[in-house]
Amino acid sequence: MELERRYDVLVAGGGVAGVAAALEAARGGMRTALVEKTIQLGGLATSGLIDVYLPLCDGNGTQVTFGIAEELLHASIRYGPGTIPPAWRRERDAREPARYRVKFSPAAFALALDELVVEAGVELWLDTLICLPVADGGRVAGLEVETKSGRGLLRARCVVDATGDADVSHRCGAPCALGSNWLTIWAIQARLERAQQAAPTAPAPPSTTASAWAATTRAAERPTPGPGTAPTPRTSPSSPSAAASCSPTTTRPSTPTAARPNATTSSPSPSPRWPSIAPRAASAARPP
Numbered sequence: 001m002e003l004e005r006r007y008d009v010l011v012a013g014g015g016v017a018g019v020a021a022a023l024e025a026a027r028g029g030m031r032t033a034l035v036e037k038t039i040q041l042g043g044l045a046t047s048g049l050i051d052v053y054l055p056l057c058d059g060n061g062t063q064v065t066f067g068i069a070e071e072l073l074h075a076s077i078r079y080g081p082g083t084i085p086p087a088w089r090r091e092r093d094a095r096e097p098a099r100y101r102v103k104f105s106p107a108a109f110a111l112a113l114d115e116l117v118v119e120a121g122v123e124l125w126l127d128t129l130i131c132l133p134v135a136d137g138g139r140v141a142g143l144e145v146e147t148k149s150g151r152g153l154l155r156a157r158c159v160v161d162a163t164g165d166a167d168v169s170h171r172c173g174a175p176c177a178l179g180s181n182w183l184t185i186w187a188i189q190a191r192l193e194r195a196q197q198a199a200p201t202a203p204a205p206p207s208t209t210a211s212a213w214a215a216t217t218r219a220a221e222r223p224t225p226g227p228g229t230a231p232t233p234r235t236s237p238s239s240p241s242a243a244a245s246c247s248p249t250t251t252r253p254s255t256p257t258a259a260r261p262n263a264t265t266s267s268p269s270p271s272p273r274w275p276s277i278a279p280r281a282a283s284a285a286r287p288p
Contacts, residue, residue: 007032
């Protein structure tokens with residue numbers, strides 16, 4: 001191995017559960033490391049954008065979850081938007097309809113989690129892939145990991161599997177239940193029938209065929225003649241006027257001032273050396 005480290009506690013997975021386990025171990029005086037395959041902590045709460053911290057109460061005004069779970073709820077809104085219901089700010093049992101939960105900013109929550117684990121002295125291994133568990137006498141004694149620096153071995157007296165899917169346990173041969181994730185409340189709430197009921201009824205959109213879009217675009221780009229001005233005739237790409245207006249060596253002839261009716265006498269301005277492309281010629285270059 002290119003690198004090897006030893007810890008008292010090694011936590012696999014940097015989701016909310018993994019952060020809680022690492023905080024408890026580090027605050028208890030254990031040398032603790034936290035391994036996460038992505039570049040930020042929080043798991044589905046941050047990377048998965050599930051921005052609801054589930055209730056800490058029983059739905060009848062009684063708080064049933066405390067400790068680090070409550071600490072992390074407050075951390076989720078420390079640097080971003082989110083409000084705790086008023087009654088839950090003052091007491092543990094709040095007789096009000098609102099439940100003890102919050103909506104938070106995933107980015108702000110990730111910052112707060114970083115701060116908590118660093119303050120607790122947890123050694124972070126971000127962007128680190130767990131490859132294989134290392135067994136010693138029938139127990140998990142460490143993890144082989146892969147980083148940008150290469151393959152390494154992290155040994156520990158205790159390994160906590162907080163991967164969310166029991167990846168470490170499964171690789172060790174522990175019996176695991178395999179199946180679809182259709183029993184979770186998120187899957188039930190995301191049923192097709194519910195989505196169809198929530199979708200607003202809207203009229204059919206206008207035609208968006210290529211021909212209709214092209215006709216609309218050409219009409220919008222066509223300049224509108226001013227009052228009393230005859231519309232400019234269309235010019236084909238092969239016409240002499242289009243070719244002349246696009247040539248850098250051709251200048252447009254200037255009309256004498258005297259030939260224009262109701263014009264004041266002034267000296268004719270010199271023609272530019274690089275004349276601009278006429279709008280009608282540029283428009284005519286598009287296919288009809």
